[in-house]
Amino acid sequence: MQSILNLLPQHVEAYVTQAMKTNKSIEEIRLRINQPVECLFSNKTLFSSTFFTEEDANMFLNQLSAYSLYAFEEELQKGYITIEGGHRVGLAGKTILDNGKVKTIRPIRSFNIRVAKQKLGVSNKLVAELYDGKNGWRNTLIIGAPQTGKTTLLRDLARNVSTGTATIPASKVAVVDERSEIAGCMNGTPQHDLGSRTDVLDGCPKAEGMMMMIRSMSPQVMIVDEIGREEDAQAILEARHAGVVIMATAHGYSFEEIAKRPIFKQLLKEQAFDRVIEVGRTPYPGAVSKIRIPSLVYQR
Incomplete structure (x- = not known):
C-alpha cells in the first residue's frame, strides 16, 4: 500500500x-x-x-x-x-x-x-485436482462474477505450475497479460510472484500473444485472463493442437450460463477444457465453489 x-x-x-x-x-x-x-x-x-x-x-x-x-x-x-x-x-x-x-x-x-493483493497459496488445494500424474496439468477455465477473485486464483496457479512441488515437476509457463492484471508488470517487470519459470508478455492482445508465445517461448502451460472473443477461442484451440495446456478465466455466474454463449459452447464441445472452476468471494476472494468436468456434459 x-x-x-x-x-x-x-x-x-x-x-x-x-x-x-x-x-x-x-x-x-x-x-x-x-x-x-x-x-x-x-x-x-x-x-x-x-x-x-x-x-x-x-x-x-x-x-x-x-x-x-x-x-x-x-x-x-x-x-x-x-x-x-x-x-x-x-x-x-x-x-x-x-x-x-x-x-x-x-x-x-x-x-x-x-489495490493489487497477491494471495500466495490460494490455489494450493486445487493442485491435486488440476494435476494428473499421468498426463500432466489439466486445461482449466476459471469462471466467476466481477471481483470474485478469478485473477487472484489464476495468478497463484501460474506460480504453482511454474514452481512445482516435491512430487510435481516445474513447468515452463507463458503469461499473456493483456490488461497487466496477472503479473502487474511495471516497465515489463512483474510485480507479483509468478514463479521462476514464467515468461510474461505484457499489454499484448490475447489471441496474438498466445501465438507469439508458442513460437518464441515454447511454453508447456499458457495463462490468459478474461477470454471471451472469437479470436480468443480460435487461439486457444490452436494452442491445444500445439500441445500447450491452457489455464484461463472468464466472466460468468455459472457453468450453465457460460455454456450458452456461442464462443464457450464451441470451446466446451471441442473439449478445450478438462475442468471448469466456479469461484466466489466467500469465505475469501478466489474461493472455489464448484468444480465441473465438461466432458461429462459434452460427450463426443
Whole structure:
C-alpha cells in the first residue's frame, strides 16, 4: 500500500490511512474531481468529508507520470496506468480520438486505484485436482462474477505450475497479460510472484500473444485472463493442437450460463477444457465453489 499512499495528496493519504486502521481488505480507492474520496473495502464503502479537487487531480497525475504525462500515452490509450506493486489506476474523462480509436484521455476527471493483493497459496488445494500424474496439468477455465477473485486464483496457479512441488515437476509457463492484471508488470517487470519459470508478455492482445508465445517461448502451460472473443477461442484451440495446456478465466455466474454463449459452447464441445472452476468471494476472494468436468456434459 505504501507505493499508493506515496502518490496521494496529503489530505487523501491521511483519510485513506485512517480508514484502513478500522477496516480490513481495502480493494479500491476512487477519486473523482469535486466529489468525496471513496474507499471500498470487502464489506463496506466509506466516503471522506472533504472533496478531491482539481488541484489534487493535477498533483496526483504528476506523481503518477513522474511529471511526464506524455511518456504514458500508450497507457492512456488503454485507460489505466500500472504502478509499483502491481496496483492499477483506471482513468476516465474526455477521450480524444484518432481515426476512430482512442488516442488519449484529456482531461482526466476520475481515478480508480485497484489495490493489487497477491494471495500466495490460494490455489494450493486445487493442485491435486488440476494435476494428473499421468498426463500432466489439466486445461482449466476459471469462471466467476466481477471481483470474485478469478485473477487472484489464476495468478497463484501460474506460480504453482511454474514452481512445482516435491512430487510435481516445474513447468515452463507463458503469461499473456493483456490488461497487466496477472503479473502487474511495471516497465515489463512483474510485480507479483509468478514463479521462476514464467515468461510474461505484457499489454499484448490475447489471441496474438498466445501465438507469439508458442513460437518464441515454447511454453508447456499458457495463462490468459478474461477470454471471451472469437479470436480468443480460435487461439486457444490452436494452442491445444500445439500441445500447450491452457489455464484461463472468464466472466460468468455459472457453468450453465457460460455454456450458452456461442464462443464457450464451441470451446466446451471441442473439449478445450478438462475442468471448469466456479469461484466466489466467500469465505475469501478466489474461493472455489464448484468444480465441473465438461466432458461429462459434452460427450463426443
